Amino acid sequence: MKILFIGDIFGKYGRQVIFDYLPSLKDEFEIDVCISNGENVAQGRGITEKTSRKLFEAGIDIFTSGNHLWDQRDSISFLETEKRILKPLNYPEKALGNNYLIHYTANKQKLAVVCLIGQAFMGPANSPFETIDKFLPELRKKTNNILVDIHAEATAEKRAMGFYLDGRVSAVIGTHTHIQTADEEILPQGTAYITDVGMTGPHDSVIGIKKNIILERMVTGMPTRYEVSSEGLQINAIFINIDDKTGRAVEIQRIKRKV
Template sequence: MNVLFVGDIFGKPGRFVIQNYLSKIIEELGIDVCIANGENVAGGKGITEKTARKLFDGGIDVFTGGNHLWDKKDSLNYIAEEKRILKPINYPSAALGARYFIKTISENNKLAIVSLIGQAFIASVDSPLFSLEKILPELYEHTNKILVDFHAEATAEKRALGLYFDGKISAFLGTHTHIQTADEEILPNGTAYITDVGMTGPHDSVIGIKKEIIFEKIKTGMPQRYETAQNGLQLNAVFLKIDDESGKALEIKRIKRKYND
């Protein structure tokens, strides 16, 4: 099974990259399943029905979430109904969004996708470790191929959980910081790992925001109104090859492409 996981899609520039370049990458790499973190697709915060539908049409199969997933209040009903938009499973049960998604490639070849969020410096939620452990038996009833997006701030928290779940899942992929890390590897027991997949959106920016705004905030210490940067485009992602029989990762490869549009 060939899987593409796209790092946090940020605003209009990120959507442009998906709508104009993703299909070529899917064809080039022979992708069976394409997943993306979607918590920033609408103006850098949240997701709407309109933006989600366009990106589904652009080749995304399922969106994982994060702390900004529900920022667009007029889209909450859509999030509640759309099974391809996942909430982090360690939020309260009343939080809107699906708990996981099973993507069927064929009758005997399926991938379970799970969204999880960290506790350190980001969200007051249930333990990500215990929450993922609790849901694994339910996922194993469907498939032994499981991908987890761990949306977290602290690199140590990401690394610790990645090592803990090594051999229990196919891939443990970090998101949230918007900075792609260069530590991708297959862990000893067969789980693909990376601390952060990165961001798909404006390259000439500070994690998606106009750099001049961040400069001013640093210089003055005063709050600023954030605006999405528009200059330079990039796609950050990882390519995964997962063994159809064992569910173990065979390959993980970082993808970082820049575009001049």
């Protein structure tokens, strides 16, 4: 099974990159299923019905998410009902949203997709390690093909999750920092891993926001109004090929393209 995981799509320029370049990228890698982190789709913060609908139409099958999932207040009821947008599994049980998705490809292959959030420098969440342990037996009854997005700030937490799940899931893909790391590999027991897949959108920025605005805030300590940057557009993604009989990864390739 050939999987494309696209780094956080940031604001309207990130969305435009997807509209313009996703079809050819999917053709190039003969993709069966396409996943992206959607927490920054709408103005850099959150995801709405309208923005997600257009991206589904453009070829994204599933959105994982993170700390910005509910930033668009008007979209909360929509997020409760849209099964293709996942909340972090280890957020409190009462938090609204879908815990995981079993996706069927056109060839009737199954892929389970899950999102976890880190605990270091993030808001309150249950242990991602204990939570995935609770859910894995349920997922593995349905399929061996399992992809986990670990949305976390700390490199060590993501790296540790990679080793914790090595051999138990097909891929552990880090998100949240928006800066792609060059450490993609297949871990010893067959799990594809990268610490951070990066961001799709404006890279001549501070993680998506106009750099002069962030600089003013950091230098003066005074509040500023964030604006999405349009500069330095890139697609950041990861290609993974898994043997869908065993669920083990056989190939991982990092994608970082200026557009």
